[in-house]
Amino acid sequence: MNQTNSPVQQQEAAAKAETKSASKASGKSRTLWSDAFKRLKKNKLAVIGICWIVFVVLVALTADLWAQQWLGSPTASDSTTMATTSLLAPCAEHPFGTDSLGRDILVRVIYGARVSLSVGILATAISTAIGLVMGALAGFYGGIWDTIIMRAADIFLAFPYVLFVVSLIAVIGRSLTNVFVAIGILGWPSIARVFRSAILTVKENDYVDAARAMGASDVRIIARHIFPNSVASIVVYATMNIGGAILTESSLSFLGMGVIPPTPSWGSMIQDGQTYLMTAPWMMIMPGLAILTTVLAFTLLGDGLRDALDVKMKDA
Amino acid sequence: MTDTTERTPLLKVEHLSKEFPAEAGMFAKRFSKRVVSAVNDISFEIYPGETFGLVGESGCGKSTTGRSIMRLTKPTAGKVFFEGRDISEMNKHELKDMRREMQFIFQDPYASLNPRMTIGEIVSEPMTIHNVGTKEERMETVRELLDVVGLNPEHINRYPHEFSGGQRQRVGIARAFALKPKLIICDEPVSALDVSIQAQVLNLLKDLQDKFGTAYLFIAHDLSVVQHISDRVGVMYLGKLVELSDWKTLYTEPHHPYTQSLLSAVPVPDPDIQRTRKRIILAGDPPSPLDPPSGCRFHTRCPMASERCSQDQPSFNEVAPGHFCACHYAEPFPIKESHIDL
Numbered sequence: 001m002n003q004t005n006s007p008v009q010q011q012e013a014a015a016k017a018e019t020k021s022a023s024k025a026s027g028k029s030r031t032l033w034s035d036a037f038k039r040l041k042k043n044k045l046a047v048i049g050i051c052w053i054v055f056v057v058l059v060a061l062t063a064d065l066w067a068q069q070w071l072g073s074p075t076a077s078d079s080t081t082m083a084t085t086s087l088l089a090p091c092a093e094h095p096f097g098t099d100s101l102g103r104d105i106l107v108r109v110i111y112g113a114r115v116s117l118s119v120g121i122l123a124t125a126i127s128t129a130i131g132l133v134m135g136a137l138a139g140f141y142g143g144i145w146d147t148i149i150m151r152a153a154d155i156f157l158a159f160p161y162v163l164f165v166v167s168l169i170a171v172i173g174r175s176l177t178n179v180f181v182a183i184g185i186l187g188w189p190s191i192a193r194v195f196r197s198a199i200l201t202v203k204e205n206d207y208v209d210a211a212r213a214m215g216a217s218d219v220r221i222i223a224r225h226i227f228p229n230s231v232a233s234i235v236v237y238a239t240m241n242i243g244g245a246i247l248t249e250s251s252l253s254f255l256g257m258g259v260i261p262p263t264p265s266w267g268s269m270i271q272d273g274q275t276y277l278m279t280a281p282w283m284m285i286m287p288g289l290a291i292l293t294t295v296l297a298f299t300l301l302g303d304g305l306r307d308a309l310d311v312k313m314k315d316a
Numbered sequence: 317m318t319d320t321t322e323r324t325p326l327l328k329v330e331h332l333s334k335e336f337p338a339e340a341g342m343f344a345k346r347f348s349k350r351v352v353s354a355v356n357d358i359s360f361e362i363y364p365g366e367t368f369g370l371v372g373e374s375g376c377g378k379s380t381t382g383r384s385i386m387r388l389t390k391p392t393a394g395k396v397f398f399e400g401r402d403i404s405e406m407n408k409h410e411l412k413d414m415r416r417e418m419q420f421i422f423q424d425p426y427a428s429l430n431p432r433m434t435i436g437e438i439v440s441e442p443m444t445i446h447n448v449g450t451k452e453e454r455m456e457t458v459r460e461l462l463d464v465v466g467l468n469p470e471h472i473n474r475y476p477h478e479f480s481g482g483q484r485q486r487v488g489i490a491r492a493f494a495l496k497p498k499l500i501i502c503d504e505p506v507s508a509l510d511v512s513i514q515a516q517v518l519n520l521l522k523d524l525q526d527k528f529g530t531a532y533l534f535i536a537h538d539l540s541v542v543q544h545i546s547d548r549v550g551v552m553y554l555g556k557l558v559e560l561s562d563w564k565t566l567y568t569e570p571h572h573p574y575t576q577s578l579l580s581a582v583p584v585p586d587p588d589i590q591r592t593r594k595r596i597i598l599a600g601d602p603p604s605p606l607d608p609p610s611g612c613r614f615h616t617r618c619p620m621a622s623e624r625c626s627q628d629q630p631s632f633n634e635v636a637p638g639h640f641c642a643c644h645y646a647e648p649f650p651i652k653e654s655h656i657d658l
Contacts, residue, residue: 205427205428205430206422206423206424206427206428207427207428207429207430209383209388209420209422209428210420210422210428210429210488210491211430211441212388213386213388213415213418213419213420214415214419214441214442214445214446215411215412215413215415215416215442215445215446216441216445217445220445224430224433224441225430228430228432228433229430229431229432
């Protein structure tokens, strides 16, 4: 059949191809963000990551409606029944087991998700806000700004991160808010570096010169030309940074510098479980799994975003 | 050729120089003496409505000249007068006003359009910046401009990556004409395009010039491209202007040995002539602008160079009315077998 293609068939095929391209041409224009979303949807691992994050967020947000009725309070312990309910292995009634005070571990993991997610997101928001301003100043204006800001960033990065956070919390006091603030403030140098290098790359493009030649102000050049073209790297980095902030909060709580008991946090739960490592390993394993899966989900999403936002990968 | 001496120039470049520090770093500017002299003491004038071609091989400072005129880089020395006002002395506001009258077309149509903006936003941006008209009026102007440059006005909401190189360059041209400027600096606007597209874009630029009376500073490394569009041509070598004349004279009677060798390198589309004609072949690469030769910068490669050339820097003299040349031994070199259709 293929060899005996009649001219009519060929014409038909040509016409078909034409209407196809015409419909593509007349269709709604594709923006880079919608393209990126399309590519992201094709990345299975990233979709799994998104699903898991959405699931964890929903569970944490709606926990008040159902978790306590089903599994009991995440904080209060009943001393009268403690003898029979403490350190139970995972069973139908307590899917994740119970801890040394007889509290259900699942409900504590669920409430711990609130702490972890809010720390992850808020701390990242703080570091991103500071990092963007610093990175923009350093990258766009260069010169003395660049030297001052980037050397300051080097100094920040030269300190062991957790030690730095611990000492800052020791100074400003131990509370959940201060955990956000400490992690947020100390996280800016890496964001600033990423944004600065993105700006340095974008700045060299002719369209920035074109805007300058038109008489555009610096603010306009940054907002309309540089930021939209360099924000992709920040989105990727910030996403991965959320996972990092969750880990830092867990480390802090594990070290006893994070949230104040009895409020559950994944890190403090692991610390509690340390004592019972041999007898009741689920006390450590369950919150550990929660940290692992959530951080992994953010990393997978960030990875997927990086591939999806890469303008060079046109077709998908 | 109109008599240029009686008109007032639109743009006047006087002894323009631009040096870049050869070493990067925070102390380089203060302590390092090594500089790349990209543009060295060049002067020329552009009159309203004319096209001034600037040619030279890559790295000779053509683009830096264009960018210094536009104040995209600050010149190290010299003055640039636009309509009699000195650009290098202007403050921010004066500069912004001046930029209404002077626009730029870039070489690379892929890098010169912001990929995150629609064609409509890109073309209307100069008007937005200078607060021209309402949003509806601006979009109407954009549609007209797209039509004028040969693009479908329906494509106003498309993004640059949906267009080909030639179409993108048309978008860049539409943007440059958005404010109907008096001067457009075209920095190799066609060198990134296919030869067939080059001709289309050149014709478009010519048509637009006839329509709007815009003057062009047309930068190119290709003499045959410049020949199509220019009224007068300046030839640059290693940051110096070596010859300047109206294009007919330059193409038929080049005085400077460098221009002569450039013209002899333009291929002739007739194999019989191409095989037999005399060619001046320059030996070696152009010297580094980090360490330019003493005297005449061309003497290291010049077939006519003598002792004097390596010591004395030749001045830029008027060898015939309207014809300037920087050579001690400048003399006309008629190109008899020229393919150029006069």
